Amino acid sequence: MSAVWINTAIWILLLTFFDVGRANYSDDQCSWRGSGLSQLKGSVEQISLHCSEGTLDWLYPKGAVRLTLSPRLPSLAVGPGSSSSGLITACVKPSEHFHGAQLYLERDGVLELLVGDRLESSPPPRVRCFSRLPGERVALFVQATPHQDISRRIASFRYELRGDWTARLSLDSSPISNEEACRPCNNTEMLMAVCTSDFVVRGNIRSVEEDENLRAAVIKVSATRVFRQKYTLFTANGRLSSRGEIRTLLQCGVKPGPGSFLFTGRVHFGEAWLGCAPRFKDFKQAYIAAKAAKQIPCELPVD
Structure with a gap:
């Protein structure tokens, strides 16, 4: 990267990526689609989006695009790895055909490469996640790479911003956060999970498969009762059951076995990721005791 681009990237850090306090949420400002053909040589396209998830599609990349996000985020979920620190985690998922540009994270004047330009034969790029600590200024900076033929180049990715629950689900996590992600939930976390999760399902594990590309375990679930699902994750397989898939980190070592579980978790780029998953009998015992003490957060x- 040339000194000119580095200076430009640092200069535009005066804008804030995760300035949640000044968020101006708008349903029609979740995604951006543009073309480098309309940009002047050496220019930086300034973009601001106002949703917690969306997409960026940059056709025929030329010059650079600088992306700021100021979403109104949902309340932080309570579970392993979460806290009241105000930590916000973002993830970007490049398209399988991401070409013609490099995606950088700008953090307090330092550039970190998240996604490099790819050859046609390169494997699909991985999901990359990062967090913003209080007081940090971060942004996404997409720089076009020189190509004689830009007609087939598209730099496209999806983004998600959540509370710090996303750190548990990251496929780009450190060993410490991986250990946290596999830790069983305590009673308080279990009870809160049924209130804050994107899905709450009682069911059995039919099988567990490995997805080497995602470095994830795919849990095949036969659901006997779907209490809630924010998105259509579990579909009917007859009158008495539904079927769906839930992902978790490989190192958690989930194995198929007998018993009924209460599966909870979040949706991450359209896929269900496991949060708390106690055996149903253990959850029911904790729930009944908390209800008798009038300490349940929701019914x-x-x-």
């Missing part, structure tokens, strides 16, 4: 029909 769940467990009978």
Whole structure:
């Protein structure tokens, strides 16, 4: 990267990527699609989006694009790895055909390469996640790479911003956060998970498969009761059950076995990722005790 681009990237850090306090949420400002053919040589296209998830599609990349996000985020979920620190985690998922540009994270004047330009024969790029600590200024900076023929080049990716629950689900996690992601939930976390999760399902594990590309375990679930699902994740397989898939980190070592579980978690780029998953009998015992003590955060029909 040339000194000119580095200076440009640092200069535009005066804008804030995760300035949640000044968020101006708008349903029609979640995604951006543009063309480098309309940009002047050496120019930087300034983009601001106002949703917690969306897409960027940059056709025929030329020059650079600088992306700031100021979404109104949902409340932080309570579970292993979460806290009240105000930590916000973002993930970007490049398209399988990401070409013609490099994607950088700008953090307090330092550039970090997230996604490099790819050859046609290169494997698909991985999801990359990163967090913003209080007081940090970060942004996404997409720089076109020189090509004689830009007609087939598209730099496209999806983004998601959440509370710090995403750190547990990251496929780009450190060993410390991986250990946290595999830790069983305590009673308080279990009870809160049924209130804050994107899906709450009672069911059995039919099988567990490995997805080497995602470095994830895919849990095949036969659901006997779907209490809630924010998206259509579990579809009917008859009158008495539904089927769906839930992903978790490979190192958590999930194995198929007997017993009924309460599966909870979040949706990450359209896929279900595991949060708390106690055996249903253990959850029911904790729920009944908390209800008797009038300490349940929300109701769940467990009978």
